[in-house]
Amino acid sequence: MSVLKLRIYPDPVLKQKARKITIIDASVRKLAQDMLDTMYKSDGVGLAAPQVGVSKRLMVIDVSSEEEPAKPIVFINPEIIEKDGEMIGQEGCLSFPDVFFEVKRASKVVVRFQNLKGQTLKLTAEGNLLSRAIQHEIDHLDGKLFIEKATNELKRDLEMTKAGLLDGDAEEISKKLGEEDEGLTLSVPSKEAVTS
Numbered sequence: 001m002s003v004l005k006l007r008i009y010p011d012p013v014l015k016q017k018a019r020k021i022t023i024i025d026a027s028v029r030k031l032a033q034d035m036l037d038t039m040y041k042s043d044g045v046g047l048a049a050p051q052v053g054v055s056k057r058l059m060v061i062d063v064s065s066e067e068e069p070a071k072p073i074v075f076i077n078p079e080i081i082e083k084d085g086e087m088i089g090q091e092g093c094l095s096f097p098d099v100f101f102e103v104k105r106a107s108k109v110v111v112r113f114q115n116l117k118g119q120t121l122k123l124t125a126e127g128n129l130l131s132r133a134i135q136h137e138i139d140h141l142d143g144k145l146f147i148e149k150a151t152n153e154l155k156r157d158l159e160m161t162k163a164g165l166l167d168g169d170a171e172e173i174s175k176k177l178g179e180e181d182e183g184l185t186l187s188v189p190s191k192e193a194v195t196s
């Protein structure tokens with residue numbers, strides 16, 4: 001078992017587009033196992049290779065709860081081949097410790113990928129944590145980060161500032177956020193209006 005060092009924002013490797021894996025050999029199998037060890041140790045539900053400093057298209061996910069047996073999935077060269085709908089929910093990222101905010105994602109995704117045996121598989125996830133994790137991790141492989149997808153940029157900035165990942169005055173952002181929330185309540189009559 002090896003726990004790898006997590007790369008924390010703004011490490012430049014997080015912004016790179018990762019390379020396709022052409023040969024699935026012992027080094028890829030070891031990397032996948034080490035990434036799973038690292039993810040479990042950090043209480044994450046997903047981890048992409050760039051987050052441990054390896055710019056390759058490999059990611060691991062396990063959305064099983066603590067009471068359930070572990071259900072790791074290793075994705076090699078994953079590609080979303082179908083997406084549909086929309087969902088908004090809280091997201092965090094192991095490369096952004098203590099930062100959580102709402103992100104908009106597709107509700108349903110169909111992902112095609114290879115497993116450690118080199119077999120090509122397809123997986124469908126809809127309206128759940130697995131769907132969200134697949135989209136979050138594939139973004140990592142393309143050098144995209146969840147901070148680019150916040151539904152509310154002020155809330156994101158507040159979280160980033162509190163976590164010490166962004167220079168700024170948390171109090172000032174909170175104040176602005178308060179004003180913005182009031183504005184929303186006044187101008188938007190119902191919740192449906194926000195989501196439609």
Ligand SMILES: [Zn+2]
Nearest residue numbers: 092093094095
């Ligand atoms: Zn992440």
